[in-house]
Amino acid sequence: MNTRYFGARVTRNEDPALLTGRGLFVDDVRLPGMVHGAVLRSPHAHARIRRVDARRARTAPGVLAVLTHADLGALGDPLPKLIPHPALTHQKTQCALAPDKVRYVGEPVAFVVAESRYAAEDACDLIEVDYEPLPVAATLEAAAADGAPRVHDDMDTNICAHYTQRVGDVDAAFANAAHRFRERFVVDRGASCPMETRGVVASWDARTRRLDIWDSTQAPIPIRNGLAELLGLAEQDVRVVAPDVGGGFGPKIMMFYPEEILVPFAAMRLGRAVKWIEDRREHLVATNQEREQIHDAEIAVDSDGRILGVRTIFLHDAGAYIPYGLIVPIVASTTLPGPYRIPNYHCEFRAVFTNKTMVSPYRGAGRPHGVFVMERLLDRVARELQVDRAKVRRRNFIQPDEFPYDVGLIYQDNAPLRYDSGNYPACFDRALELIEYAGWAARQATARAAGRLVGCGVACYVEGTGIGPYEGARITVEPSGRVFVATGVGTQGQGHLTTFAQVAADVLGVSPRDVTVRTGDTGLFGWGTGTFASRAATVAGNAVALAAQAVAEKARIVAASILEAPPEEIELSNGNAFVRGVPGRSVALGTLARAANPLRFAMPKEWEGPGLEAVRYFAPPQGAFSNGVHACVVEVDAETGGLTIERYVVVHDCGRVINPLILEGQIHGGVAQGLGGAFWEKLAYDDQAQPLSTTFMDYLLPTAAEMPPLVIAHLETPSPLNPLGVKGAGEAGVIPVAALVVQAVEDALAPLGIHITEAPLSPNRLRQLIVEARRRP
Amino acid sequence: MKLEGTNTLAAPIETVWKTINDPDALRRCTPGLKELKEIEPDRYEATLTVGIAAVKGTYKGTLTITDKRAPSHYKLVLEGSGGTGFMKGEGLVDLEPQGEATLLKWTGDMQIGGLIAGVGQRMLGGVG
Numbered sequence: 001m002n003t004r005y006f007g008a009r010v011t012r013n014e015d016p017a018l019l020t021g022r023g024l025f026v027d028d029v030r031l032p033g034m035v036h037g038a039v040l041r042s043p044h045a046h047a048r049i050r051r052v053d054a055r056r057a058r059t060a061p062g063v064l065a066v067l068t069h070a071d072l073g074a075l076g077d078p079l080p081k082l083i084p085h086p087a088l089t090h091q092k093t094q095c096a097l098a099p100d101k102v103r104y105v106g107e108p109v110a111f112v113v114a115e116s117r118y119a120a121e122d123a124c125d126l127i128e129v130d131y132e133p134l135p136v137a138a139t140l141e142a143a144a145a146d147g148a149p150r151v152h153d154d155m156d157t158n159i160c161a162h163y164t165q166r167v168g169d170v171d172a173a174f175a176n177a178a179h180r181f182r183e184r185f186v187v188d189r190g191a192s193c194p195m196e197t198r199g200v201v202a203s204w205d206a207r208t209r210r211l212d213i214w215d216s217t218q219a220p221i222p223i224r225n226g227l228a229e230l231l232g233l234a235e236q237d238v239r240v241v242a243p244d245v246g247g248g249f250g251p252k253i254m255m256f257y258p259e260e261i262l263v264p265f266a267a268m269r270l271g272r273a274v275k276w277i278e279d280r281r282e283h284l285v286a287t288n289q290e291r292e293q294i295h296d297a298e299i300a301v302d303s304d305g306r307i308l309g310v311r312t313i314f315l316h317d318a319g320a321y322i323p324y325g326l327i328v329p330i331v332a333s334t335t336l337p338g339p340y341r342i343p344n345y346h347c348e349f350r351a352v353f354t355n356k357t358m359v360s361p362y363r364g365a366g367r368p369h370g371v372f373v374m375e376r377l378l379d380r381v382a383r384e385l386q387v388d389r390a391k392v393r394r395r396n397f398i399q400p401d402e403f404p405y406d407v408g409l410i411y412q413d414n415a416p417l418r419y420d421s422g423n424y425p426a427c428f429d430r431a432l433e434l435i436e437y438a439g440w441a442a443r444q445a446t447a448r449a450a451g452r453l454v455g456c457g458v459a460c461y462v463e464g465t466g467i468g469p470y471e472g473a474r475i476t477v478e479p480s481g482r483v484f485v486a487t488g489v490g491t492q493g494q495g496h497l498t499t500f501a502q503v504a505a506d507v508l509g510v511s512p513r514d515v516t517v518r519t520g521d522t523g524l525f526g527w528g529t530g531t532f533a534s535r536a537a538t539v540a541g542n543a544v545a546l547a548a549q550a551v552a553e554k555a556r557i558v559a560a561s562i563l564e565a566p567p568e569e570i571e572l573s574n575g576n577a578f579v580r581g582v583p584g585r586s587v588a589l590g591t592l593a594r595a596a597n598p599l600r601f602a603m604p605k606e607w608e609g610p611g612l613e614a615v616r617y618f619a620p621p622q623g624a625f626s627n628g629v630h631a632c633v634v635e636v637d638a639e640t641g642g643l644t645i646e647r648y649v650v651v652h653d654c655g656r657v658i659n660p661l662i663l664e665g666q667i668h669g670g671v672a673q674g675l676g677g678a679f680w681e682k683l684a685y686d687d688q689a690q691p692l693s694t695t696f697m698d699y700l701l702p703t704a705a706e707m708p709p710l711v712i713a714h715l716e717t718p719s720p721l722n723p724l725g726v727k728g729a730g731e732a733g734v735i736p737v738a739a740l741v742v743q744a745v746e747d748a749l750a751p752l753g754i755h756i757t758e759a760p761l762s763p764n765r766l767r768q769l770i771v772e773a774r775r776r777p
Numbered sequence: 778m779k780l781e782g783t784n785t786l787a788a789p790i791e792t793v794w795k796t797i798n799d800p801d802a803l804r805r806c807t808p809g810l811k812e813l814k815e816i817e818p819d820r821y822e823a824t825l826t827v828g829i830a831a832v833k834g835t836y837k838g839t840l841t842i843t844d845k846r847a848p849s850h851y852k853l854v855l856e857g858s859g860g861t862g863f864m865k866g867e868g869l870v871d872l873e874p875q876g877e878a879t880l881l882k883w884t885g886d887m888q889i890g891g892l893i894a895g896v897g898q899r900m901l902g903g904v905g
Contacts, residue, residue: 043862043891105890125860133865281895688888694895 005502006724009661010512013497014244023244026199026216027277034201035064037263037276038120040110040127041286042102045138045355045689046149047131049100049109057112057126062119064270066127067111067262069097075230075265079256083325087163092152092353093323096258096265102131103151103320104357105691106285111262113274136355138689140292140317143354151320151353160318161326161351165333167408168344173309177300181380185295186758187369187738189317189683190676191287192362193701194492196246197278198287200259202267209233213240213264218253219530221488224522226255227264235526242520248492249673250361251288253532254323284694288324289683290362292317293332293349293369299377300344305385305392309344312336312373316351317359324360326351327412331366331464334409334417335735336374338462339424339627340396345408355689361532363673367735371461372759375739379746389743390432393460397424412533413467415622421717422627422653424460431458431651434711435631448751453638454646455748458631459736465626465654465728466538466719470619472527473540475504475547477555477612479597481575481590483508483515485547488528489540490520493669494730495662499537500544502658503724507548508555509572510589527617534626534728537658542618542722550614557606558592624719624727628652630671630736632708634744641767643679643745645708653715655727663729664712670733671710676702677734678741682760700762749773780868780885790872793879794848797870803840813840825857827864827893834861834893848872853885862891 017023054066069076078093098109110127114120135149142148143158151158174180201214211233217223217240224240231238245252259276267274278287295314301307316329333347378396382389398405400423411417432438440456447454473487485504491497501515508515518524528540552572559577560567569580578586593612603610633647650667657663680700684692693699718725738759745766746756752773758765786793796802800813800821812824819842826835838857845851853868868885 043858043894045890105895131858131863281892285895686894688890690890690894692895694892 005505005512006658007656008502008659010498010502010659012495012662013501013512013517014495018244025196025244025246026201026214029201029214029275031201031203031273034273034275035113035115035270036117036120037111037113037266037274038117038124039108039259039276039282040112040124041282042098042105042107042109044102044131044133045105046134046136046151047102048134049098049102050130050132052110053128054110056128057123060119060123060126062115063112063123064115064272065113065266066123067097067266068109069095069099072096072265075261079261079323080226082255082323083327085161085326088161088322088326088351090152090155090160091325092160092321094258094321096261104355105689106282106357107320108258108286111266113266113270136689137353138355138685138687140294140315140352140354144315144350144352151355158353159350160322160353163326163329164346164348165409166346167342168309170309170311170344170346173344174298174300174311177308178303179381179384180298180300181377181384182298183376183380183757185297185373185376187291187293187372188758188760189289189292190362190681190760191284191289191683191699192249192251193283194247194249194252197280197283198252198257198259199277200263201273201275202264203273204268204271206271209237211238211264211268213238215240215242215260216245216252217242217260218248218490218492218532219255220490220520220522221526221528222255222530223260227260230261231264231268239521239523241523242490245490245492245520248531249363250365250532252492253530254288254360280696281694284683284699285357285691288358288360288362289319290328290359290365291369291677292359293329295369295373297373297377299381301381301385305381305387305395307340307342307396310336310342310374310377311346313348316349317354317356318351319354319356319358321358322351322353323358327361328359328366330412332369334370334407334411335367335462335464336370337407338371338374339398339460340374341398356685363670364731364734365533367461367463367731368674368677368738371459371736372739375459375736375743376757379743390437390458393428394425397428399425411464411623413623418622419462419625420719420721421655422462422625423715423717424627427627427629427651427653427715428460430713430715431629431631431649434649434651434713435633435647437631453636453748454633455636455744455746456631456633457740457744457747458629459740459743460629461627461736463534463626463628463728463732463735464623465534465730466620466722467533467535467623468539468620469529470617471529471540471543472525472615472617473543473547474525474615475544475551475613477508477551477589477593479590479594481514481588481593483510485515485517485544486525487517487519487540487544488525489531489536492531494531494536494666495659496536499658499662500541503541503544504548507545507552508589510575514575534730538624538722538726538728539618539620541658541726542724543616545724546616546618547614550616551612554596554607554614555589555592555612558596558612559587561604562587562592562595618722620721622721624655624721626652626654626727626729626732628732630740632740632744634741634748636745636748636766638770641763641765641770643763643766645675647711648708649711650733651713651715652729652732653717654729654732655719656716656725657714658726660714663714666729667712667733668710670731671737672702672707674734674737675706675741677760678738679761680706682762778887778889780883780887783880783882785875786879786881787877788879789877790848790874790879793872793881798842819843819845823855823857834859836864862889862893864889
């Protein structure tokens with residue numbers, strides 16, 4: 001394969017439109033006669049609804065409809081269970097509007113449609129809801145306890161799943177180990193906070209009976225399929241477009257959010273286009289969240305710090321419902337072992353309903369929790385055995401000649417957890433070199449002598465990416481010579497319009513600028529699952545490569561008849577087909593496209609069909625496993641609890657790199673979100689599960705000022721599982737950051753003997769830990 | 778949100794007791810209490826306007842006085858809801874004679890929810 005563009009720092013095809021304000025986000029969709037929706041949400045974390053009286057709201061100026069559960073008919077039933085699991089014994093899902101009980105602050109109770117958003121929100125205030133407040137299952141531990149207030153009346157507990165996986169003989173390993181260390185780790189909640197919140201526009205044409213929807217979703221095709229079924233329409237008559245999407249990060253792949261039902265339903269009922277755009281407060285209370293888990297973990301090592309066994313028993317906060325199943329706790333359990341050889345492993349979790357916002361994957365999706373537990377355990381081993389942190393890790397790495405490496409668990413894709421490829425020690429060494437770990441002890445001593453609290457951290461992870469089931473692509477060359485790629489995998493900022501173009505461009509011998517990639521429009525490509533689990537480049541990328549190869553094959557066959565040479569002697573380059581070694585004998589790709597679509601006469605049998613067009617699918621047997629190492633140097637201000645990150649290194653291996661520029665962008669964004677989840681961002685709730693951080697005044701996103709400059713290096717160990725040799729990179733930036741920052745902070749505060757077992761920290765919390773440590777005798 | 782405080786009033790305990798049982802007096806000395814309409818003895822329909830940070834709202838609800846032990850003790854129960862959320866609270870009021878004056882002590886626990894809790898909380902108690 002010609003690899004001129006694959007691997008090059010090609011600037012992004014999507015940027016000219018985005019940077020000049022010509023993007024199309026859901027809120028940019030303005031249709032004639034369009035009206036606006038607003039959602040009335042529960043102010044209670046747990047309450048019975050005695051009565052909803054919408055009479056005053058219905059007669060308010062500008063109001064066209066007020067929907068309550070009673071108005072929804074069959075659409076008011078509990079929403080689909082997305083990913084069942086045998087261990088998930090109670091897969092509760094919410095209704096589009098709460099029927100008789102609310103289970104978290106923010107749960108939708110009524111939907112108002114009015115001539116303006118202003119009128120719709122005012123009308124929400126006129127709806128009288130008579131609530132009977134109920135006792136609240138507010139914290140994870142309290143909710144899991146016997147006798148806790150029950151989130152769902154028909155269950156006698158809040159525990160909806162209990163699942164255990166084991167490798168080897170853990171009890172024996174612990175019994176015979178030289179050392180055992182036990183810890184309790186707490187990881188708290190955060191929100192994904194994409195720049196663009198969620199939003200839906202729906203338009204119903206009563207004459208053609210077609211429904212058009214614009215939805216800021218990561219999964220337009222499943223949304224279309226599900227809506228068609230719920231609304232009794234043909235899939236072909238429902239078109240869902242995820243246009244430009246300003247960040248997804250996982251929570252935008254839920255199916256369904258209530259508004260995804262309510263907006264189309266209202267549009268069909270009113271015969272008017274309806275728009276609803278989530279505001280930031282709604283995002284912070286009603287869009288799915290993540291990360292709350294409590295791990296009771298234990299590690300057994302020999303006298304050299306070699307791991308003999310690891311055990312974690314943890315609680316996973318599901319929130320009030322669990323439509324997305326057990327993906328997050330399963331990913332946490334299976335990411336925990338990371339790059340280390342762990343002969344005996346026991347992971348066991350209970351998923352627990354609480355009266356809080358639902359939990360579903362958010363960038364990392366369990367991986368940061370698993371890595372936090374593993375890395376913190378190794379730090380404990382290093383400290384107790386007085387062995388250098390780096391040495392402890394190096395002693396336990398899976399070696400490059402051990403691949404494929406079977407961890408012995410079942411992964412989130414229901415396939416065995418088998419690392420396909422990688423070189424963990426090489427990544428680690430490169431990271432240590434870039435952070436100048438060799439001289440660290442001396443530099444730290446100098447800084448400490450000057451009264452500065454500086455610390456260094458280094459943390460490793462393995463990232464499961466590129467899981468199935470499949471994705472597809474259709475590639476068409478038009479007579480203009482332009483190449484069009486359509487795929488079901490939408491883009492939320494990952495640069496698909498460029499990376500997929502690069503893959504197709506190399507095969508077809510054109511420039512990526514000549515390739516238009518269209519994603520996320522079910523009208524253009526109707527097969528696929530969505531953008532999640534760092535899988536687009538791996539799964540859809542390979543489908544694009546296969547489709548491009550099929551088109552190239554066809555182009556050679558058509559060119560052969562025009563250039564009077566055998567197809568195998570035709571090459572594609574610079575937008576032309578030419579006879580190898582005779583560049584003068586050439587024909588433009590566009591000309592071939594026209595020739596391949598004749599108006600008259602017989603079409604050669606070997607063309608199979610008209611035009612230069614092909615559809616191909618790629619279905620990987622299992623996920624491809626990326627890996628990486630982050631390292632950083634921090635300084636803590638003991639008086640304010642402030643943190644300065646002085647140096648930050650990411651060394652990372654996601655197989656063959658399609659576009660280093662885009663990859664670095666992914667890592668920059670991921671590290672920013674990771675730092676937020678390590679030190680600033682925390683969704684606080686009071687003891688009645690009232691969300692307290694519902695604006696950016698209280699929910700602290702890191703800004704450019706907090707971001708350190710990043711030093712990034714790539715290693716390339718190609719995956720043997722797909723023709724391009726690629727692996728995913730979407731979550732690489734975020735996964736080890738909390739583990740890393742906490743380790744570095746602990747290192748900085750070593751003179752005070754502070755031991756940190758929680759994330760996220762915050763300046764407040766860090767200051768509190770420092771004050772407590774200084775008070776200790 | 779916990780409330781607690783004391784105040785010494787230059788009046789005999791009987792006068793203070795009478796005053797804190799008088800709806801007009803309660804309305805005048807409670808910030809934001811716009812209306813207090815007796816619906817039965819010791820039970821009132823209340824309209825409150827409370828603003829915390831940028832969130833100002835009107836709450837409609839009930840105020841009930843219970844556990845009366847004249848002239849030294851009662852319990853106030855307040856419940857209200859409005860467009861910006863809900864509030865629910867209980868308070869204990871105790872009077873103690875101090876010579877000619879009266880010591881008024883109060884403790885209370887107020888729970889707020891909805892928009893007002895999310896936006897106003899850091900004005901009330903800070904976000905942990």
